[in-house]
Structures are given as C-alpha cells and as structure tokens.
Amino acid sequence: MTQPLLSLRGLGIRFGGLVAVDDVDFDLPPSHITCIIGPNGAGKSTLFNLITGIYKPGSGRVLLDGQDITGLPPHQIAAKGVARTFQSSRLFEDLSILDNVMIGMHSRTKTSVLSALLTPRRARRELDACAEEASAILRSLSEELYMRRYEPAGILPQADRRRLEIARALALHPRLILLDEPSSGMDDRDTADLMNDIRRVMRENPGLSFLIIEHDMRLVAELPDDVIVIDYGKKIAQGQFADVRLLPRVQQAYLGQKAVEHA
Amino acid sequence: MAMTATHTHAPAAFPSALIVIAAEVLGAALLWGLLEANSTPVVLALLGVMGAGFALMQIRPQIEDIIVGAFRAARGVALWVGILIVLTYPILLGANTYAMHLVIVALLYSVLALALNFQLGSANIPNFATGATYGIGAYTSALLAIHFGLSMWATLPAAALVATAFGFLLGIPSMRTRDSYLALVTIAFGIVIHQMLNNLSWTGGPNGLVGIPAPSLFGHSFMQPIQFAGIRLPPQANFYYLALALLGLAILSAKRLHESRIGLAWNAIRADELAARSQGINVAWYKILAFAVDAFLAAFAGTIYAFYVSYISPDNFTFLVSVTIMTMVIVGGMDNTFGVIVGAFLLTLLPEKLRIFSDYRLLFVSVVVILFLILRPKGLFPQRQRHYGAHK
Numbered sequence: 001m002t003q004p005l006l007s008l009r010g011l012g013i014r015f016g017g018l019v020a021v022d023d024v025d026f027d028l029p030p031s032h033i034t035c036i037i038g039p040n041g042a043g044k045s046t047l048f049n050l051i052t053g054i055y056k057p058g059s060g061r062v063l064l065d066g067q068d069i070t071g072l073p074p075h076q077i078a079a080k081g082v083a084r085t086f087q088s089s090r091l092f093e094d095l096s097i098l099d100n101v102m103i104g105m106h107s108r109t110k111t112s113v114l115s116a117l118l119t120p121r122r123a124r125r126e127l128d129a130c131a132e133e134a135s136a137i138l139r140s141l142s143e144e145l146y147m148r149r150y151e152p153a154g155i156l157p158q159a160d161r162r163r164l165e166i167a168r169a170l171a172l173h174p175r176l177i178l179l180d181e182p183s184s185g186m187d188d189r190d191t192a193d194l195m196n197d198i199r200r201v202m203r204e205n206p207g208l209s210f211l212i213i214e215h216d217m218r219l220v221a222e223l224p225d226d227v228i229v230i231d232y233g234k235k236i237a238q239g240q241f242a243d244v245r246l247l248p249r250v251q252q253a254y255l256g257q258k259a260v261e262h263a
Numbered sequence: 264m265a266m267t268a269t270h271t272h273a274p275a276a277f278p279s280a281l282i283v284i285a286a287e288v289l290g291a292a293l294l295w296g297l298l299e300a301n302s303t304p305v306v307l308a309l310l311g312v313m314g315a316g317f318a319l320m321q322i323r324p325q326i327e328d329i330i331v332g333a334f335r336a337a338r339g340v341a342l343w344v345g346i347l348i349v350l351t352y353p354i355l356l357g358a359n360t361y362a363m364h365l366v367i368v369a370l371l372y373s374v375l376a377l378a379l380n381f382q383l384g385s386a387n388i389p390n391f392a393t394g395a396t397y398g399i400g401a402y403t404s405a406l407l408a409i410h411f412g413l414s415m416w417a418t419l420p421a422a423a424l425v426a427t428a429f430g431f432l433l434g435i436p437s438m439r440t441r442d443s444y445l446a447l448v449t450i451a452f453g454i455v456i457h458q459m460l461n462n463l464s465w466t467g468g469p470n471g472l473v474g475i476p477a478p479s480l481f482g483h484s485f486m487q488p489i490q491f492a493g494i495r496l497p498p499q500a501n502f503y504y505l506a507l508a509l510l511g512l513a514i515l516s517a518k519r520l521h522e523s524r525i526g527l528a529w530n531a532i533r534a535d536e537l538a539a540r541s542q543g544i545n546v547a548w549y550k551i552l553a554f555a556v557d558a559f560l561a562a563f564a565g566t567i568y569a570f571y572v573s574y575i576s577p578d579n580f581t582f583l584v585s586v587t588i589m590t591m592v593i594v595g596g597m598d599n600t601f602g603v604i605v606g607a608f609l610l611t612l613l614p615e616k617l618r619i620f621s622d623y624r625l626l627f628v629s630v631v632v633i634l635f636l637i638l639r640p641k642g643l644f645p646q647r648q649r650h651y652g653a654h655k
Contacts, residue, residue, distance in 0.1 A: 052541060078543035086541075092534035096648040103531045107543030109524045113552055116523035117516055123523035130524075131651035150648050172543065 003066050005030045005209050006176055011050055011060035012233070020046045022233040023060070028176070031202065033210045035220050035241070038230035039253055044213045045087055047230065048178050051211075052084050053077040064176070079107035083169035084178040087213075089161045091168075093154030097145060100153045100164055101134035102127070104171030137167050141197060158185035159193075166197065176209050183216040191216060195223050229253065280340045282333035287341070291348050295355060297612050298362040306616045317643065331647070349507060353489075353500040363499045365615055367571060370506035371564045373607040376591040377513040377600065378560035381520070382553040383589060384598035384646075385529035389446040390554065391585045392433060393561055395456035398580030400426045400562025401569040402460060405472045408570070415478035415570045422562040429456075430558025434551035441536075453582050460577040471576025478570050485570075502571045509567060510604070513560055517600045520556070522649070529553060530598070583625070590628050594635050595642050602644030 004027035011024045021043045028034055036044050049055045051062055053074040061070045069077055083104070092100050109130060111123040139146040141163050153164060162182050169177050183191045202208060214220050220227060221241050229237040229244060231253035237244050244250055251259075293309060300306045320327040334341050356362045375393055382388040403425045404418030413421070433452045437445050460466045467473075477486045485501040520526050528549050531539040540546050569575050587610060595606020610631075614620075620627055635642065 054537070054540070073545075074540040075543050075545045078541055084541055086538065090535050090538035092531050092538065094534055094646075095530055098651070099527060099530070099649060103527055103539070103542050103544070106524060106528055106531075111523045111525065113520065113525055113556065116519050116525050120519045120522070123519065127523060127527075128651050150650065152648070168542065 002029060004028055004063075005032070005065060005207075006051070006211070007061075007063040007066075008051070009061045009063070011047070011057055011062065013046065013050060013055055013058045019233050021050060021057075024230075024233075024235050026228060026235065026238070028209050028211060030175075030207045030209055032226075033198070033202070033212065033224040035224040035227040036211065036213045036230060037215070037220055037227055042230045042253075043233040044230050045180055046233075048084060048180055048211075048213065051077075051178065052082060075107070078172060081173065081175035082178065083172040083174035083176070085162070085165040085169060085180055085182060087180040087184070089158075089165050091153040091156075091161060091164060094152055096150050097138065097153050097156070097164060098131060098134055098149040101137055101167050101171045102130045104168040105130045105134070108173060134167075134171060137170050138164075141167050159187075159190040162186065162190075162194065163197070166201075170201065170205075175207060176211065179210060179212045179214075181213055181215060183214060183219055188218075191219055195219060198223065279333035279336040282330060283337045283341045284344055286330060286334075287344050287348060291352070291355075294608065297616060298356065298365060299359065300616060303617060306613075310613075317639070321639065353496050353503050354494060358497060360497050360499055363497060363503060365612060367499060367502050367506050369608045369611040370503070370510050371568055371571075372588065372591065372611050373510050373604045374506075374513045374564040375561055375588050376595065376603045376607040377510075377517050378557045378564070379588050380517065380592050380598060380600075380603050381529070381556045383592050384596075384603065385521070385526060385533065386550060386553050387533035388437075388550055388553055389442070389589075390449045390557060391446055391582065391589065392449040392453040392456070393557060393588045394580045394582065394584035395453040396426045396430060396433075396558040396561040397565040397568075397584065398456060398460060398575075398577070399429050399558075400565030401575050401580070402466055402472070402565075403562070404566040405475050405569045405575055406465070408475055409472060415566065416480075419563060419566050422566045423559050426558040426562030426565070427555050430554040430556075431551060433558075434554030437554070438547045438550060450582065453585055457577055457581055460580065467576075469577060471574060471578075472569075473574045475569055475573040475575070477573065502567070505567055506571075509563055512563070514600055514604075516556075516560070521598075521600075525549075525552070527649075587628065590632055593632055593642060596644035596646065597642055598646040599642065599644045602642050605643055 006026075006028040008024050008026040011021060012019070013021050024047065036047065038044055046055065050057050053069070053072050053076070056071050061068055063069065064077075064080055064082065067080075069080060072080075092103060095103075109126055111126055116123040135146060135149060138149055142160070145160060145164060145167070153161070156164060162185075166177075166179070166182070182194055186194065198210060202210070210224075212219075212224065224241070226239055227241045227244055228235055229250050231249075236249050236253060237247050293313065296309050297306065300309060352366070353363065356366070375397055378396075379390060379393045382390045400422040403422040404413075404415065407413045407418045407421055408415065433449065437448050440448055461469050477484055479485060483501075485505075486498055487501075488498050489496040489500045528539070528544045531542065531544055532546055532549060536546055565580075568579070588607075591606040591610045592603055593606070594610065595604065596602025610628075614624055614627065617627075
C-alpha cells in the first residue's frame with residue numbers, strides 16, 4: 001500500500017469541559033478527495049484548525065507523508081504544502097486580486113530584508129516572476145478574475161471570492177488542500193463550476209489531495225472518492241457516500257433519534 | 264506574454280511632463296508660502312487653498328487619477344525635477360534661518376514617520392515608541408561623541424545597531440499581545456525609556472547632554488556656511504542636505520521593501536493575520552522585523568538631530584513625540600511614502616505657524632486626527648495597488 005499523504009492518529013482537543021474533537025483516526029491517500037460531513041458544531045472546522053496548526057492538539061498526532069507535524073506553527077505547516085480556505089472566506093480585502101495570489105507564494109520565495117535593501121533588482125525580479133505565475137493561475141481558473149487582477153479583492157462577489165481563495169491555495173504549490181465549505185453562498189451553476197475546477201486541478205497536479213468540509217449534498221454525492229462523518233467530535237463513519245448515508249448512526253446524527261425511527 | 268500593458272493612457276489634454284512639473288512647482292511654492300508666512304490669516308488662507316484642492320479631488324476622483332497617471336507616465340521627469348527643487352530649495356529660503364530650521368526638523372520627522380510607516384502603515388502595528396527609539400539613537404551617538412570623541416559618521420551605524428537591538432527587545436514581548444494591548448506595551452516602553460533618560464546619571468538626567476561637537480565632512484565643518492559658485496548659504500544648509508540625504512535613504516528603503524515579498528507579507532498581516540499565517544508567513548517574525556526596521560531608521564534621525572542642535576534632553580523624546588509621529592502617518596496616508604512625508608511637513612509646520620493655538624496643541628492634534636478619520640479615512644494620499652512587470 002502507498003504511504004498515506006495525511007494521517008491522523010487519535011487526534012483530539014478539548015476546550016474546557018467540551019470535547020471538540022475526540023480520538024479521530026483517518027488516512028488520506030495521495031490524489032484523493034475526501035469530504036467531511038456532519039451536523040453544525042460537530043467539530044469539522046476544529047479538525048481543520050488542528051491539521052493546519054492553528055490549534056495545538058491535546059492528544060494524538062498529525063502525520064504528513066509519514067512526517068510528524070503535530071504542534072508545528074501554522075506557517076511551517078503551510079510551507080510543508082498544506083493550503084486551506086476558510087469557512088467565511090478570508091481574503092486580503094484591500095490588496096489587489098493579484099497580490100492575494102502572490103502572498104500564497106510566500107513560503108516558496110526567499111528575499112530577506114537585507115537582500116531587498118541591497119539587491120533590489122533580484123527582489124524585484126522574484127516578485128515579477130511571482131506576478132507572472134499568479135496571473136497564469138488566475139487565468140486558468142477564471143478569465144474574469146485575470147482581467148480584474150489589479151482591482152481590490154474586497155469588491156468580489158461570493159463565488160469569485162471562493163475561486164480566488166482556491167487560486168491563493170494553489171499558489172503555495174500544495175500537496176494537500178483543505179476547503180472549508182467551498183460551495184456556501186453559491187448557486188447550482190457555481191457549484192458545478194467549482195467541482196469542475198477541483199477535478200481539473202487534480203488532473204494538472206498529480207498527487208494533490210483534497211479534504212473538503214461540505215454541506216451541499218449534491219457535491220458530496222458527486223465529487224469525493226469517499227466521505228467521513230463527524231458527530232460530537234468523533235468519526236462515526238467512513239466510506240462511499242451512497243453507503244454511508246444509509247447507516248442508522250449517520251441518519252441519527254443528522255435527523256435525530258425519533259425521526260429515524262419514524263422513517 | 265502574460266503581462267502586456269492593459270493600462271494605456273488616453274491622449275491627455277496636457278502632456279504628462281507638464282502636469283508633473285506644474286504639480287511639483289506648485290507644491291514647492293505652497294511650502295515656501297507656509298514657511299514665509301508670518302501672520303495667522305495668511306497661513307489659514309494657504310491651508311484653505313490646500314483644503315480646496317483636496318476637496319476637489321474628493322468630489323472629482325478623475326483629477327486625482329490624471330495626476331497619479333501623469334506621475335506614473337513621466338517618472339524620470341518627476342524624479343529629476345524633484346531632485347532639482349529640493350537641492351536648490353535652501354537658495355530660495357536664503358537667509359531665513361528659522362524657515363530653514365523648520366524644514367530640517369520636518370525632514371527628520373519625515374524620516375521618523377516613514378520608519379513608523381513600516382509598522383503602522385504596512386503591517387498595522389500601533390507602535391507608540393518611535394519617539395523612544397529616536398531618543399536611544401540620539402543619546403547613543405551623543406554619548407559616543409562626547410566621551411569617546413567618535414565622529415558623527417562613526418556614531419551613525421553604532422546608534423542604529425543599539426536602537427535596532429532595543430527594537431528587537433521591544434518586539435519580542437509585543438508578540439504576546441495584539442491591537443490595543445500591543446499599543447499599551449509600546450507606550451510603557453516609551454515611558455520607561457523616557458524615565459531612564461531622566462533619572463540615570465550618565466545620560467545627564469533632566470539636564471540632558473550638552474556640547475555635542477559639530478560634524479565635518481572632508482575638512483568642511485558643519486558650523487561653516489556653504490559657499491558655492493557665488494552662492495552663500497547659512498551653516499544650517501549643511502544639516503539640510505544631511506537630513507535630505509537621510510530622507511532619500513528612508514524613501515529608497517521604503518520603496519525597496521514595499522516592492523519585495525517583505526512589503527507584501529506586511530500588508531497581508533495588516534489585512535488578516537490568521538489568513539497570513541495560513542499562507543506560510545511567520546507573523547511574529549515579520550512583526551519583530553518591522554520593529555527593527557523602525558528602530559534602525561529612527562536612530563539615524565536621532566543621531567542627526569543630536570548633532571544638529573548639539574544639545575539633547577529627555578524632553579525631546581516624550582510620549583507626545585510618538586503620538587505626533589503617529590498622527591503624521593495617519594494624516595498623510597497609510598503605506599504611501601509621499602503621503603507620509605506630506606503629513607510630516609504639515610504637522611511640523613502648522614503648530615509652529617499657528618502659535619496662537621499653542622495652548623491647545625494636543626486638542627489640535629486630536630481634532631485633526633478625528634477630522635481625517637471621518638473625511639478621508641485613508642489619509643491625504645491613500646495606498647495605491649502594486650503593479651508589476653512592463654507597466655509599473
């Protein structure tokens with residue numbers, strides 16, 4: 001069996017008396033899409049924050065390509081190739097669309113304060129090269145974003161904000177992208193575009209995997225290779241969506257005990 | 264090619280070069296008017312003219328775009344005409360040494376405001392301790408010059424190193440806090456430094472340090488007037504050119520950092536710290552770097568100030584100085600080099616020229632800040648988006 005790209009082993013965190021994530025085990029192979037589903041407040045976003053280092057796990061380990069990254073600061077985890085988007089999209093609102101993507105390249109560029117001051121040509125060349133690559137990334141995702149690349153990111157409508165966040169994530173040259181509810185605020189056509197974008201990005205970047213928190217069941221049914229279900233911080237099921245949705249425990253998590261009995 | 268020019272300018276009614284020259288001459292003339300004005304009504308009238316100009320730009324943003332576009336199109340002309348104006352400015356002021364003094368102080372404050380701009384403007388770090396690092400620079404070089412006989416040129420790097428070390432020292436504990444708590448830490452640091460300067464014996468206590476020797480360059484003492492091609496300039500002109508050189512250095516540093524991944528990372532931190540961390544930016548380190556760069560430049564300004572007035576005391580480096588520097592950045596325009604310099608000049612000259620309001624100085628500063636936050640929240644000259652490649 002190939003080495004999993006991401007492995008969680010007994011991962012958990014508690015906030016005071018609340019156990020937000022509890023003993024989660026999970027393997028994500030390379031070139032794989034997994035969706036995380038579960039009711040609101042089940043701990044899905046907390047799980048993302050544990051993987052990306054925003055929270056330090058209370059227990060368990062996070063392995064990336066077999067390497068222990070548990071408890072590393074977020075910027076180091078990002079530099080190792082873990083990119084993410086946020087539930088409420090977090091763009092650099094007052095900077096241009098192009099700058100937003102270029103900031104995603106931070107960990108791949110090198111200029112220090114001294115070299116920026118003493119060898120400005122090299123710093124400028126580095127930034128120009130970033131601008132060129134960022135333009136290409138934008139263009140591959142959306143011609144419109146590319147045309148508007150010098151406008152501030154803050155004025156974009158919701159679907160384009162998501163798209164820009166994905167462009168920024170791609171700029172990191174990631175091995176793993178975590179998307180937190182990418183389709184929220186999108187209509188059906190935008191969601192279909194989103195799925196096409198993800199599929200195309202997967203084709204163009206062999207080995208790249210996606211971990212996606214999603215509520216839109218159409219996307220969950222069509223896109224991922226498998227799904228995991230989280231409830232009260234625990235992983236309660238994993239498998240194909242078509243199978244998982246029939247499990248009584250999953251139906252209980254979504255609909256409640258009574259409803260399942262009546263169904 | 265991916266980076267073809269999309270911003271071609273429509274043929275303007277005036278060539279860009281003319282607009283640029285007119286704007287620069289007008290700016291220099293306004294400054295000259297402010298410097299030479301002796302009565303409050305004249306000063307107020309000049310302020311009225313400037314206010315009307317900005318009001319016009321606020322109502323009709325096209326005018327602003329045309330001027331900005333002209334400066335972008337005629338960069339070379341703008342640079343050389345600007346250099347010519349600032350080099351010949353002392354001739355214009357002639358024997359008016361008071362006006363010359365004000366310009367030198369304004370130049371030094373411009374450097375300080377640019378130093379703070381790395382933090383406040385680029386990365387949104389509210390640092391109220393620029394006055395303190397300014398003082399550390401001034402005291403370090405004054406002490407070295409008085410006790411060890413070092414020349415100003417030798418004390419410049421020494422003062423910068425000491426102040427940068429203090430900048431790191433302040434930066435590290437500051438990383439444990441943010442926003443208003445961070446501001447409190449920097450205020451405390453500023454007060455501690457001020458109290459130490461006031462109470463230590465080797466800093467001269469409240470009396471400060473006197474008798475800082477005048478610097479010289481290639482045998483030309485800075486106490487001597489400048490005589491060149493039949494033009495005779497007062498001794499202050501030496502320090503005018505020195506401060507100007509320092510401001511040039513500060514502008515160059517600001518431009519180079521802004522146009523590198525460092526400036527981009529600072530801007531990312533300003534916009535959204537959490538998102539910045541998730542892009543691989545070491546937020547704590549970049550904040551500490553901003554403290555260090557601020558201290559480095561402030562120390563240069565402090566050194567030149569100390570040698571210029573040849574006498575320094577703790578009162579030159581109070582909390583109020585830090586607040587004034589912060590106001591300059593806010594009024595001028597966050598993360599816009601030119602705007603910050605305009606802010607520094609305005610806030611240096613106005614309190615001097617409007618002496619009748621001198622009892623209400625703090626009130627004046629607060630009213631100015633509040634007015635700006637309401638009317639033009641991004642300052643006189645807001646930050647412009649970066650452009651890359653062929654068309655900058």
